[in-house]
Amino acid sequence: MSDGAVSRREALATGAVLLGGAAAQRTPVYVPPPPGKKPGWALVGLGKLTIEELLPAFARCEKSRVAALVSGVPEKAKALAARYGVPEKHIYDYEAFDRVKDNPDVDVVYVVLPNSLHAEYTVRAAKAGKHVFCEKPMAPTTKECREMIAACRAANVRLMIAYRLHHEPHHLRATDLARGKELGVQLVIADLTQQVPPGTWRTDRKMGGGGPVPDIGIYCLNAARYLTGEEPAAVRATTFTPKDDLRFGDVEQRCLFTLSFPSGAQANCSCDYGLDDVSQFTMIGPDGSARMDNAFRYRGLKMTVTQRGVQRVTELAQIDQFAAEIDLFSQCILENKPHKTPGEHGLQDVTDIEAIYEAARSGRPVKLNS
Numbered sequence: 001m002s003d004g005a006v007s008r009r010e011a012l013a014t015g016a017v018l019l020g021g022a023a024a025q026r027t028p029v030y031v032p033p034p035p036g037k038k039p040g041w042a043l044v045g046l047g048k049l050t051i052e053e054l055l056p057a058f059a060r061c062e063k064s065r066v067a068a069l070v071s072g073v074p075e076k077a078k079a080l081a082a083r084y085g086v087p088e089k090h091i092y093d094y095e096a097f098d099r100v101k102d103n104p105d106v107d108v109v110y111v112v113l114p115n116s117l118h119a120e121y122t123v124r125a126a127k128a129g130k131h132v133f134c135e136k137p138m139a140p141t142t143k144e145c146r147e148m149i150a151a152c153r154a155a156n157v158r159l160m161i162a163y164r165l166h167h168e169p170h171h172l173r174a175t176d177l178a179r180g181k182e183l184g185v186q187l188v189i190a191d192l193t194q195q196v197p198p199g200t201w202r203t204d205r206k207m208g209g210g211g212p213v214p215d216i217g218i219y220c221l222n223a224a225r226y227l228t229g230e231e232p233a234a235v236r237a238t239t240f241t242p243k244d245d246l247r248f249g250d251v252e253q254r255c256l257f258t259l260s261f262p263s264g265a266q267a268n269c270s271c272d273y274g275l276d277d278v279s280q281f282t283m284i285g286p287d288g289s290a291r292m293d294n295a296f297r298y299r300g301l302k303m304t305v306t307q308r309g310v311q312r313v314t315e316l317a318q319i320d321q322f323a324a325e326i327d328l329f330s331q332c333i334l335e336n337k338p339h340k341t342p343g344e345h346g347l348q349d350v351t352d353i354e355a356i357y358e359a360a361r362s363g364r365p366v367k368l369n370s
């Protein structure tokens with residue numbers, strides 16, 4: 001299953017049991033795993049995000065622990081395993097990865113690889129009988145997203161896409177405001193720009209699944225979806241690629257896209273790989289507006305709400321966004337709970353991204369979700 005109720009196999013994998021014979025099979029009794037059971041996670045790909053954010057986040061997790069590491073660089077994996085208390089026998093390289101199947105200490109595989117590898121490792125993890133937590137964007141193509149969902153369903157394991165802002169207090173408050181009567185948002189303006197270094201998978205169209213759109217534009221797109229609570233009905237887009245910057249031989253530097261929603265709400269979004277860091281959104285309704293600075297960053301989010309000319313800063317906790325989403329998935333597994341970002345949610349973003357690129361290529365609006 002990609003989400004939803006726990007199955008017999010899933011329950012057993014987490015230490016929970018389903019009781020009863022034939023009658024109970026129709027309405028299984030769910031007995032939670034022993035108190036204190038923390039699902040073990042295998043991190044696949046020891047790059048910047050894993051080293052700088054995820055491994056430290058696990059130290060702040062209450063319901064999750066690092067159980068294994070998967071890497072193509074053994075010395076790095078050994079050094080990190082020693083630092084984070086992972087047994088050396090729980091280090092795998094990419095060829096040996098499928099052996100996690102035989103490691104009962106691993107309950108969840110966290111795919112933190114370049115985007116073009118998300119589908120392969122999700123499918124392999126599912127075949128190994130492990131739940132999958134996969135970084136955004138889910139995959140470069142909708143075809144791969146569907147294969148990932150099908151593989152997890154066939155293996156009866158859960159699949160969650162790592163949208164950390166769905167659990168972040170400022171974004172949750174913004175969503176309430178946007179959808180409620182207080183603001184009744186009709187226009188979202190979202191921008192995420194940053195400089196990318198040359199020669200990484202991010203400027204390789206095949207490995208990234210595009211340029212800045214799937215990597216950073218996805219934050220603007222996804223925010224527009226959860227702020228409005230709607231799926232886009234149409235998209236328009238343009239891209240810009242400079243001739244004199246060697247980073248942009250394969251991918252665009254910039255994409256501007258406009259999403260139109262069925263209610264009439266619209267979102268105007270920009271993402272750029274060659275400009276200084278800006279990370280913000282503004283949402284505007286008939287009687288008020290809200291602006292979020294550092295909106296898509298890991299820390300330092302700040303929301304200012306303006307109503308009837310009065311401006312106030314919303315004071316909310318700054319949480320460890322990674323620890324929160326990791327623990328949430330562990331909890332969903334342990335307690336048989338659904339979550340907000342299953343494979344289908346990731347697939348919708350990738351569907352929209354394909355439409356954004358088609359609109360940019362054709363110069364025409366592309367209809368969606370009709």
Ligand code: NDP
Binds near residue numbers: 045112136
């Ligand atoms: P990095 O390039 O820093 O790390 C990727 C790692 O993947 C490498 O270090 C390497 O690990 C492994 N890898 C395996 N095969 C390849 C290959 N052919 N080329 C390059 N690397 C390979 O990327 P990030 O850590 O920044 O991003 C990883 C994923 O996380 C991406 O999907 C990205 O979109 C997502 N991400 C999400 C963020 C969020 O806020 N949710 C923020 C940043 C990234 P090893 O050396 O161990 O083999």
